[in-house]
Amino acid sequence: MAKADYKNVWVLAEVQRGKLSPTAYELLTAGRKLADELHEKLCAVLLGFEVESFAQDLIERGADCVYICDDVHLEHYIDDVYAKVLNSLVKTYKPNKFLIPATNRGRALSAKTAVFIGTGLTADATDVQIHQEDGQLYATRPTFGGNLMATITCAKTRPEMCSLRPMSYERAVPQPGRKGEIIRFPFDATQHTSLAKFIEFIKNKGNDLDLSEAKVIVAGGRGIGKKEGFQLLAQLAERLGGTVAASRPPVDNGWIDYRYQIGLTGRTVKPKLYIACGISGQIQHMAGMSGADVVVAINKDPNAPIMKTAHYAVEGDLYEVIPAMLESL
Numbered sequence: 001m002a003k004a005d006y007k008n009v010w011v012l013a014e015v016q017r018g019k020l021s022p023t024a025y026e027l028l029t030a031g032r033k034l035a036d037e038l039h040e041k042l043c044a045v046l047l048g049f050e051v052e053s054f055a056q057d058l059i060e061r062g063a064d065c066v067y068i069c070d071d072v073h074l075e076h077y078i079d080d081v082y083a084k085v086l087n088s089l090v091k092t093y094k095p096n097k098f099l100i101p102a103t104n105r106g107r108a109l110s111a112k113t114a115v116f117i118g119t120g121l122t123a124d125a126t127d128v129q130i131h132q133e134d135g136q137l138y139a140t141r142p143t144f145g146g147n148l149m150a151t152i153t154c155a156k157t158r159p160e161m162c163s164l165r166p167m168s169y170e171r172a173v174p175q176p177g178r179k180g181e182i183i184r185f186p187f188d189a190t191q192h193t194s195l196a197k198f199i200e201f202i203k204n205k206g207n208d209l210d211l212s213e214a215k216v217i218v219a220g221g222r223g224i225g226k227k228e229g230f231q232l233l234a235q236l237a238e239r240l241g242g243t244v245a246a247s248r249p250p251v252d253n254g255w256i257d258y259r260y261q262i263g264l265t266g267r268t269v270k271p272k273l274y275i276a277c278g279i280s281g282q283i284q285h286m287a288g289m290s291g292a293d294v295v296v297a298i299n300k301d302p303n304a305p306i307m308k309t310a311h312y313a314v315e316g317d318l319y320e321v322i323p324a325m326l327e328s329l
């Protein structure tokens with residue numbers, strides 16, 4: 001592979017059911033830094049139907065160029081089809097680095113695309129850097145259950161691909177009037193095919209929950225002791241205008257749905273206030289919430305790890321502390 005032929009940093013701007021995902025802005029922040037260090041262009045990729053209206057926003061937030069494949073066949077997400085379009089785009093324009101959000105969809109899409117292209121992918125990274133000597137992408141991600149951070153490179157093939165965890169970077173802010181190029185890429189119905197067919201979109205019940213947007217999160221851990229404990233947490237969350245979440249044991253115990261899980265194998269969140277109730281603060285949990293502005297821990301055990309790292313550590317039984325908080329609120 002003639003690696004020198006591969007230029008520019010690409011980011012996938014994900015569109016979900018007609019809305020541009022805020023992960024696009026996070027990837028623009030990460031990508032801008034990489035592109036500047038390499039003295040290359042930052043390009044965003046938009047796939048979908050009627051998505052062209054998002055291009056100027058991406059340009060104002062740092063993209064020098066936006067590749068758009070806009071076609072009715074892309075209205076509903078099918079990973080084969082999307083991965084084949086990305087493969088065609090990559091083979092045509094030869095990017096050097098390609099960042100994709102590590103959302104549920106992005107995790108599947110990035111893996112499939114990397115296989116079609118025949119290149120390497122670092123999945124679920126939390127940080128990306130350019131190595132000063134050789135310009136390679138150094139992608140860092142937690143490994144061995146979060147006990148180690150591994151920095152992974154892709155020495156032989158291009159583009160170097162990486163899926164980047166949501167919330168790992170700040171969102172790029174717009175610079176109104178910023179100019180950039182738009183390149184339209186044709187959809188090829190003979191090439192961009194799939195055996196899968198979109199039939200129907202079924203919304204999850206109560207799926208209006210958006211933990212990544214929540215300003216206040218009241219999370220419960222094993223210390224809650226029972227499913228009903230979440231009702232008390234929900235009262236506190238409601239009073240503070242927030243939502244509940246959980247560590248892994250309540251999910252494993254069936255007290256709450258998996259989509260509420262925070263941590264390494266759950267969601268990453270960045271609220272202004274995170275109240276951890278009956279959570280010890282193991283590294284796999286902290287991986288999902290350490291970006292919170294203020295952490296309050298309520299725990300019976302003053303030696304629990306989270307009591308050392310929280311901004312406010314309340315020693316006590318959550319079933320006494322939370323009612324007292326509700327009363328004074």
Ligand SMILES: Cc1cc2nc3c(=O)[nH]c(=O)nc-3n(C[C@H](O)[C@H](O)[C@H](O)COP(=O)(O)OP(=O)(O)OC[C@H]3O[C@@H](n4cnc5c(N)ncnc54)[C@H](O)[C@@H]3O)c2cc1C
Pocket residue numbers: 144145146220221222223224246247248249250261262263264265266267277278279280281282283284285288298299300301304316317318319
């Ligand atoms: C590969 C891997 C991935 C993982 N991914 C995740 C993940 O995504 N998210 C995650 O959370 N975990 C994850 N884990 C599990 C993680 O290692 C911990 O086991 C888990 O976070 C512990 O949850 P906890 O703090 O709720 O429970 P515990 O560690 O058991 O802590 C319970 C705490 O509650 C306190 N407590 C008990 N009763 C009360 C009370 N009445 N009032 C106040 N405090 C009380 C106790 O003092 C204790 O500190 C993962 C593990 C592995 C190996």
